[in-house]
Amino acid sequence: MKKLIPTLLVLLLVALSCDKKQPTNISLENTPRTKWVDSIYNKMTLKEKIGQLFMIATYSNKGKKHTDSIQRLINENGIGGLVFFQGGPVRQARQTNVYQATSKVPLLIAMDAEWGLNMRLDSTVRFPYNMTLGAIKDTDLVRKVGEKIGEHCNRLGVHINFAPVVDINTNSKNPIIGVRSFAEDKYQVTEKALAFTNGMQSKNVLACAKHFPGHGDTDKDSHKTLPTVTLSKERIDSVEMYPYKELFKNKMAGVMVAHLNVPSLEKDGVPSSLSHHIVTDILKERLGFEGLIFTDALNMKGAANYKETGAIDLAAFMAGNDILVLTEDVPKAVSKITEAYNNKEITEERLAHSVKKILASKFDVDLNNFKPIDTLNLISDLNDETNDVLNEAVFINAITALKNNNVLPFREVANKKIAFVGLGDGNSAPFLNALQSHLKVDDFSDLKQPELLRKLKSYEKVIVSYHRLNSRLTSKISDEDRLKIEEIAKNNKVVLDVFASQYSLENLDFENIEAAIVSYENSEIAQKVSAEIILGNKDAKGKLSASLNDEFIAGSGIKILK
Template sequence: MKKLIPTLLVLLFVVLSCDKKQTVNKSSENTERTKWVDSIYNTMTLKERVGQLFMIAAYSNKDQQHTDDLNKIIKEHGIGGLVFFQGGPVRQAKQTNLYQATSKVPLLIAMDAEWGLNMRLDSTARFPYNMTLGAVQDNDLVMKVGEKIGEHCSRLGVHINFAPVVDINTNSKNPIIGVRSFSEDKYNVTEKALAYTEGMQSQNVLACAKHFPGHGDTDKDSHKTLPTVTLSKERIDSVEMYPYKKLFKNNMAGVMVGHLNVPSLEKNDGLPSSLSHEIVTNILKGRLQFKGLIFTDALEMKGVSTFKEPGDVDLAAFKAGNDVLLMGEDVSKGISKIVEAYDNKEVTEERLAHSVKKILASKFDVDLNNFKPIEIENLISDLNDETNDVLNEAVFIDAITALKNDNILPLKKDANEKIAFVGLGDGDSAAFLNALKSHFEVDGFSDLKLPELLIKLKTYDKVILGYHRLNSRLTKKISDEDKLKIEEIAKSNKVVLDVFASQYSLENLDFENIEAAVISYENTDIAQKVSAEIIIGNKDTKGKLSASLNENFIAGTGIEILE
């Protein structure tokens, strides 16, 4: 069989398997760790201790005023860390070095890098979305993705990755989770999350499972409003919390609590889960016995920010049991409110020390007790070596899923047939079409109205329909126009449908007249090239649907083409 990148694949796995850094999970009884934590804590003022609870947003694509403002906040309020968003790696590294030099206590640096640094930064590698990883049958590949992402975070001076998402996406209309979830199946989510976490934490980067107690069965976006989870507490315990229970037994470093209204768990209807003492302290810390860092989701999100005034939200989140307060609307007010509550004996010294010492211990665990500035030289090349593409290719080889094949695939090069390609959707299809053309003659068609297209295709033996979505994260159904084209072409032609988008996009499609259907999940050049290799028989399909697209093609569906 032909291989796209032959020897590098073996080399990558050898290197990744051997080049392990020290894991983040160290014994809580570590004397050196305890001494360092106590030495820092005992020299801090009350305001400085409270400041450690806060992490605020940082951007490396903003102007000097943004940098100056952050430096001022770090100096005046002694915050515990930063969450970086949009920008570039060199700019972020330079800013991180500046902020670390300003801070009295080393800062924890965090990012949302669920599918790699590219989720936020230019000039960096992107790895497959969780829903694509959910289709993979070899969980060792998922571990290697986590490992590679951890390697990149570590190189950039990022200590916490707010990943993996362990929400179980049982609602196909979920507007915010979707392909960020590994699957609709709790066992698959758990297996993938365990593998991803093991890989990432092997690189001394803290993982953070989110969004507790479960954002998968919602149809609202907590950035914009407070979603309600109508599930029973028995269902939440057996399904939504299942991954957390397993992860907690395997050294998960952190958990992020979502902004959700969960009436079955919190009797005060409308109280966000992130502000619920019952959910954060009694359930997460008490019943589930989680000992790691507990983060709120961003406190500026509408799912929580409309509940209380700035400052009051931060205090409520801390009283609920959270350790780290992310991105409040006013850090100064938040610190003042918690200091005032401490002075009024609403917050005890024991409660404050519990969270602050956990934060300092995490800083020790990621070697911030021996902070060294990030090396700028070779940063871009280190983050973009050839092993990224090799790993991406290996994932797509294992993930791409065949749903149907009525003796049409693989297409035979010597069959002397006329083959047409029709590109649909708003995404680029060039890599796919060029890969097909490198094996046999294919005539490409695009931008034709349906009547004209049907006439043109009458003279062809087989038609390959490629649905290419510009934004593979979108889970909305394909357009009525594209749906009609697929179904009408399939009525009068032998059709191979290859979908470079979420399987959810095909929820409303009639497959009856389609001879072969392949889900390639994402519209990347690598996915397109691997899928072309599958269509011509140089590779087989191994993947299984991570989530159902309709009652005929449910989670776990997937067939081999080469039998």
């Protein structure tokens, strides 16, 4: 019995210690992962450990001077990772190989590829925006998009994609999120984000949910200023944080913290990315997130205007972030953090907590056995026919019919005169060509009023399409285009098809419009699929993921059967 008491005491102490938060993702077991992490960490100098905290921007469309400067930063500061921006896939792969060969510890490579590598790189495929994916009922399609983007990232040697955006876009005037959000409803956002994440992480590419604690209800751009979120902490907890709570149950690898002023969560006006209460007390402790925590880019004005360079990085690390993204001055930031460490403001335990998490993530994406990226057939591997098949499937399921007074689909119109008017600054040729391959359609896009209205008098049906060159824009259509659509609709049976965000129609009067379709994006595939719906060769099955006015709210959408 005397031998049993000490044993029970030890077990009790172990049980009590388990209630405390263990360092994120660091197992106490002697696994290959832990062995590798410890073997790297134990050989590092203090400067090399601190260097692991930084991810810096690099470009494959810049010259030797840029490449040399990145190599210098890697050599002199032991940088932990890189974020690639504009360029091309072959150039990026070659540069990645050079940088990996330069680095003593394998580099974690990241990209902002929310809708695929094409967000940054030429010669690659663009997939639909999140808000288009939000219009789809078949969530498995969203998983397949995440899977395909993950496949492309993996092929290019990209280990973490700063996606998905899980902001709930409840503000139609949001200048920075908009179509990057899946929806205005927390359940829809969560369902789609889970599917996207599962797809991408199945290809061994780490996902990173953003922008914590929630950038959806803002009317300013944190790249330019510090937006204020005026919501109560109860509302933020129940709505904005809902997707994070669900994603954390499903092995979300990373979270990116936004630069926001959130008075209900941080009373001192500190940007959320630099707030210990938001990053540590809420994200890490209350929500229990144990993955990698990234700052949003520290060169954005939302953070950069708050403190001087270096001091921002120190504040971000002290707040609880693991990876400091796009600092403006690495040597100065390293110096500031080193000074704080030497002054015992930062403990060895705190530094090890983040650095070992970073190293563990590198092990998870097989950087313990790094192999140079093979550039042979890289372009063809990233551009096979399965991309178009998936894109087409998305638009077949997403394109949303809002209104139809028995004019769609077109039937028995071979002998009837149909007019076409294309508006906006985007290309309408694929849409018009697809219509003209089946119908006799006369194009009056170049005519100005009142001549246009005179010409249209002899036409029973008019297809008016609005094409936005940049489908990410959520601003309203111009007053000139709005008045033109409304005037034509007073005198003709108008079918309106919009190849832009639904938000662009917020100021339009739909009363005299016979049929209205939202096709979301001005891609060639979207135009061809939408033409097929009008012609009766495909069904319309999408539902609005966000409201455009009081009449057409989120969830609106009628079926048009082929």
